[in-house]
Amino acid sequence: MTAQTQAKKSPQIIDGKAFAAELRQRVADAVPAFQQAAGRSPGLAVVLVGEDPASQVYVRSKHKATIAAGMESFEHRLDTNVSQDDLLTLIDQLNTDDAVDGILVQLPLPDHMDDKAVIAAIDPAKDVDGFHVVNAGRLAVGEEAMVPCTPLGSLMLLKHALGDLSGMDAVVVGRSNIVGKPMAQLLLRENCTVTLAHSRTRNLADVVRRADIVVAAVGRAEMVRGDWLKSGAVVIDVGINRLPPAEGAEKGRLVGDVATDEALRADVAAITPVPGGVGPMTIACLMRNTLVAACRRAGLADPEGL
Ligand SMILES: NC(=O)C1=CN([C@@H]2O[C@H](COP(=O)(O)OP(=O)(O)OC[C@H]3O[C@@H](n4cnc5c(N)ncnc54)[C@H](OP(=O)(O)O)[C@@H]3O)[C@@H](O)[C@H]2O)C=CC1
Numbered sequence: 531m532t533a534q535t536q537a538k539k540s541p542q543i544i545d546g547k548a549f550a551a552e553l554r555q556r557v558a559d560a561v562p563a564f565q566q567a568a569g570r571s572p573g574l575a576v577v578l579v580g581e582d583p584a585s586q587v588y589v590r591s592k593h594k595a596t597i598a599a600g601m602e603s604f605e606h607r608l609d610t611n612v613s614q615d616d617l618l619t620l621i622d623q624l625n626t627d628d629a630v631d632g633i634l635v636q637l638p639l640p641d642h643m644d645d646k647a648v649i650a651a652i653d654p655a656k657d658v659d660g661f662h663v664v665n666a667g668r669l670a671v672g673e674e675a676m677v678p679c680t681p682l683g684s685l686m687l688l689k690h691a692l693g694d695l696s697g698m699d700a701v702v703v704g705r706s707n708i709v710g711k712p713m714a715q716l717l718l719r720e721n722c723t724v725t726l727a728h729s730r731t732r733n734l735a736d737v738v739r740r741a742d743i744v745v746a747a748v749g750r751a752e753m754v755r756g757d758w759l760k761s762g763a764v765v766i767d768v769g770i771n772r773l774p775p776a777e778g779a780e781k782g783r784l785v786g787d788v789a790t791d792e793a794l795r796a797d798v799a800a801i802t803p804v805p806g807g808v809g810p811m812t813i814a815c816l817m818r819n820t821l822v823a824a825c826r827r828a829g830l831a832d833p834e835g836l
């Protein structure tokens with residue numbers, strides 16, 4: 531090995547799965563104190579409308595994680611053809627049910643429903659997804675909010691990789707209300723200089739090349755190429771894209787929004803893999819948010835170290 535290759539620091543593949551397991555354990559460790567103080571367990575209600583296979587997988591893993599954390603899981607599965615009014619009635623019941631601390635309505639909803647109206651019906655105090663406009667507004671103005679799980683988990687991984695983010699150039703690609711926009715808010719709160727890029731951004735590759743921190747949340751398989759990344763950048767790949775199955779295979783491979791192998795060859799400092807990166811952090815942060823919501827509803831201090 532030459533001196534040069536020896537000196538080159540090998541890039542770190544951030545183990546989101548292991549980090550998420552640790553976070554889930556910290557949540558589980560904090561649950562007994564809540565039970566002692568509140569006389570009940572934290573409870574999470576998950577509502578799934580329809581039979582989308584990917585959504586069913588996510589809902590099952592959320593249920594398992596909730597039970598594993600020592601919390602109560604309430605699952606509500608509704609027929610695809612249920613009316614929006616019936617869904618709103620269920621949400622009302624969950625809002626007033628004292629055993630329910632968190633409410634998550636799995637997205638996407640069927641086409642005959644209005645996602646915004648459904649999210650608006652959730653009590654902001656129980657909005658563990660952080661999708662309600664009240665929580666989005668609180669995050670934007672710097673008040674105590676429920677923070678969306680995927681950006682929150684992404685930020686935890688960034689701080690783990692980099693420590694203090696202050697002054698860094700961060701580029702977020704994708705401006706959805708559930709990932710890109712709240713991610714930009716969180717990075718701003720950490721004193722990054724934030725660029726929020728989207729489908730109308732000109733010279734996207736040049737914009738991304740300036741970044742110390744890149745968060746890709748686009749939903750386009752391997753769109754971010756290796757030559758878009760500056761050496762030493764830290765890359766968070768939020769994308770979950772299922773490729774078409776290879777000849778004879780049942781399921782296609784899961785890839786992110788970043789061409790990971792190219793990124794590694796481009797000498798990034800650290801990158802999250804897909805699978806095993808941000809995805810598991812989303813579920814761990816949902817557990818965290820549920821416990822936080824339970825504490826706040828019970829008038830208890832936020833759990834420490836979460
Ligand atoms: N790991 C996890 O836990 C989660 C993963 N995801 C994944 O993250 C990805 C993004 O999800 P989500 O935010 O909901 O997606 P949306 O489809 O809601 O938003 C996609 C964003 O990407 C932008 N975009 C689309 N094409 C381009 C392009 N060619 N160049 C630049 N920007 C582009 C869009 O721009 P415009 O606004 O101009 O249309 C939009 O802002 C998906 O792969 C999703 O599966 C999502 C949630 C959780």
Ligand SMILES: Nc1nc(=O)c2c([nH]1)NC[C@@H]1CN(c3ccc(C(=O)N[C@@H](CCC(=O)O)C(=O)O)cc3)C=[N+]21
Pocket residue numbers: 587588634635636637638659679770784804805806807808809810812813
């Ligand atoms: N109200 C609502 N809240 C959400 O948080 C929400 C939602 N709706 N709709 C769908 C998206 C997507 N999402 C993921 C969660 C976990 C993984 C995850 O654990 N992924 C694994 C792989 C899973 C697999 O193999 O398919 C991983 O990346 O390692 C991925 C994606 C939450 N979402």
Ligand SMILES: [Mg+2]
Pocket residue numbers: 638639640641642643644645
């Ligand atoms: Mg819809």
